[in-house]
Amino acid sequence: AMRLILVLGDQLTETLSALRHADPATDLVVMAEVMAEGRYVPHHPQKIALVLSAMRHFAQTLRGAGWRVAYSRLDDPDNSQSIPGELLRRAAATGATAVIATTPGEWRLIHALEATPLRVTLLPDDRFLCSASEFAAWAEGRKQLRMEFFYREMRRKTGLMMEGDSPAGGQWNFDHDNRKPAKPDLLRPRPPRFAPDAVTDEVLALVETRFPGHFGRLRPFGWGVTRADALAALDHFASHALPRFGDEQDAMLQDDPTLSHALISPYLNLGLLTPLEVCQRVSAEWQAGRVPVNAAEGFIRQIIGWREFVRGIYFLQGPDYTARNTLGHDRALPPLYWGANTKMNCLSRAVGQTGDMAYAHHIQRLMVTGNFALLAGVDPARVHEWYLAVYIDAFEWVEAPNTIGMSQWADGGVVGSKPYVSSGAYIDRMSDYCGGCAYRVKEKSGPDACPFNLLYWHFLTRHRDRFAGNPRMAQMYRTWDKMDAAHRTRVLAEGDAFLARLSAGDPV
Ligand code: FAD
Ligand code: SF4
Structure with missing residues (x-):
């Protein structure tokens, strides 16, 4: 039948x-x-x-x-x-x-x-390298689930960049080479754009009439829509941007929203590319001596490590995962996330590019928009809805563990052993945003102080009971405790005042 x-x-x-x-x-x-x-x-x-x-x-x-x-x-x-x-x-x-x-x-x-x-x-969806049951078996009995150990299993399983039982280059992970800032470079290869065909044109007209009022620009639309387009995007990345992928992975430049990233997540997530073929292509570039080991390893880790790991977490944690709120955060999502004006240049740029192209790279999502939402205590369910809505590659199995887990620490440490929070200094080191900002990143208090500087200490103070005992955060509390008491009082009061303005919808 x-x-x-x-x-x-x-x-x-x-x-x-x-x-x-x-x-x-x-x-x-x-x-x-x-x-x-x-x-x-x-x-x-x-x-x-x-x-x-x-x-x-x-x-x-x-x-x-x-x-x-x-x-x-x-x-x-x-x-x-x-x-x-x-x-x-x-x-x-x-x-x-x-x-x-x-x-x-x-x-x-x-x-x-x-x-x-x-x-x-x-x-089962066997387009992934690790099945839900295999992940559950790996997780069984472990006190903490750490991506790094899972990743090594996936390297062994796939044989990608392995020399016998050992990782190629003698190390599993070359991340310490991948934390460099970047400089503007007019010659940096741009990701390919695909001109809409008749089918896409018809869809664009439909979306225009049926979904008015959604945040973000529809045109110009340059995404690939077929497997052939997706393969062309992969080929372009592997031949041109991959050599600098590692070095520029964590960098942010206000006039270069894509740097050396692959822009293939939508194709992977729709199924137009498979994770294994993508990694095999990247591994072949390294074997041929065309790309450094830190670039190829770093890239493969994102796919067979992070991507598979977060999927495992999503299915292991169950349907209530998106409702987790370990830190009890309850602020509404500030209107600046939907494009309202803000003087904070980093946020204005990250949100602006998101509206223009439905894309921001990992560090923009994690250390600008995610970091700010976490420091400001925004309800993680609202943050989750935002990421699910605004990004070209957002599907719940991958978006939720990244947002609820990695970015907002709302799962109480399932994905990340400590919250990803930073003051303005991190953003200043990794980007060129601060030079063009109305706030001063070097100022720790006062009317011009970078809001990240105020909110960072405000966050750590609010959650002191939970985090002071975390060995990876103890140093930050010691630094804070050594600061002058009057300064600490001022920073917290200014943090309060900033959050009050945010709640009131005043411009920030
Ligand atoms: P590249 O930087 O070139 O990386 C290559 C590939 O590695 C990506 O295409 C992606 O498939 C994979 N990858 C890298 N990091 C991750 C990760 N943390 N989790 C899963 N896969 C990863 N990714 C999504 O695919 N969908 C999402 O909805 C999504 N939401 C996110 C929300 C937050 C708050 C954060 C911090 C990250 C999120 N990510 C998400 C992960 C990551 O930001 C994107 O995969 C990446 O920016 C996609 O762009 P790219 O192809 O240029 O990636
Ligand atoms: Fe962002 Fe602060 Fe730098 Fe302004 S000064 S761009 S708010 S980090």
């Missing part, structure tokens, strides 16, 4: 487990553009356009490969506008009662599929 084969918008891989288990002669592929997915957080228009256009292209690819595809367009009059609704509609039309799906990367959708009256088989 005919079965329905569900292919979601981030499952655009021809070797997807659901497709491998299906028979093109009898089964029907179901793909659906639905309002429910476009709106449950206010996604950036470029992200919606990317997903819809990539889905439409992928449906063509499947048809070309001999599949029958029932494709629901967003503006089809009969569209029920939800994934379970579309499955039910296709089931009623065809008489099918069984659905095969690859497990979605989000608890919300898993639960929605399980709740349909259809017989749904959820297959």
Whole structure:
């Protein structure tokens, strides 16, 4: 009998487990553009356009490969506008009662599929290197889950950059080489842009009319929407930007939003590229002597280490993960995150580029927007919704552990042993933001003092009971305690006043 084969918008891989288990002669592929997915957080228009256009292209690819595809367009009059609704509609039309799906990367959708009256088989998503059960076995009995140890297992498992049982270059991790600032360089290669084709143009017009008012610019739209585009983006990165990836990984420049980053996360997360092929390409560049070991190792660690690790955490921690709030933070998300004016140049730039291109690199997300939200005590659920909405690559399995865990420490240390907080000095060292800022990064108090300098100590003081005993933070408390008492009082009072202005919606 005919079965329905569900292919979601981030499952655009021809070797997807659901497709491998299906028979093109009898089964029907179901793909659906639905309002429910476009709106449950206010996604950036470029992200919606990317997903819809990539889905439409992928449906063509499947048809070309001999599949029958029932494709629901967003503006089809009969569209029920939800994934379970579309499955039910296709089931009623065809008489099918069984659905095969690859497990979605989000608890919300898993639960929605399980709740349909259809017989749904959820297959593991084996596009990842580490399965949920393998991760659970690795985590079993460990007091703390540390990415570094998980990563070494993944290196052994894949054999990437290994010489026998030892890591190539004699070290697992070359991160100490990857903490350099960068200088503006007009010759730095720019990531490729892909001109919209007719399918994308149609989608852009649709997004413009159906999702007005979402934060972010829709045009110019330059993301790749097919596997061929994604491979071209990978090739461009590996041939041009990769050699400097390591050195520039943590740097921020206000006129160069992408530096030597890969900009391939959306393609990986949609399934247009697989993690192993990306890492094999990077490893081959290193083997051929074209890129230094710190660049290749650092990059591969992000993919087979961090990316797989956070996915393992998401499924291990369970559906309530996004509601965690260990530090009890409850501030509303300040309007500056949606583009309201701020005098803080680093935030204004990071948010501005996010609106323009739906992209910011890791250190901008972690040490500018994330750091500020954590220091200011913003409710982590609101921070999570923001990151899920505004970035081109944001899907809950990867976004939530990065936001709730790594960035906001709301999971109480599952992802990170200590919170990622810093004063303005870190931002000043790693970027060129501070020179153009109305605040003075060197001033520790007073009307011109950089707000990060005030809030850093304010945060540490608020959470002293929790963190003073952490060996990796004890030094900061000792530094604070040695400061002049009057200075400490002033810093805390000015921090209070800054937060009060933030709450009142006054310009900051
Ligand atoms: P590069 O810097 O070139 O890195 C290469 C690849 O490594 C990326 O494409 C990505 O696939 C992988 N990678 C790197 N760091 C991580 C990480 N911490 N977790 C998982 N994969 C990683 N990444 C997402 O893919 N989706 C998200 O929704 C997302 N939300 C984030 C939220 C916060 C608060 C933070 C701090 C980080 C988040 N990240 C997220 C991780 C990281 O910032 C992005 O993967 C990266 O910026 C993507 O751009 P790139 O391809 O140029 O990456
Ligand atoms: Fe950001 Fe402070 Fe530097 Fe201004 S001075 S750019 S607020 S770190």
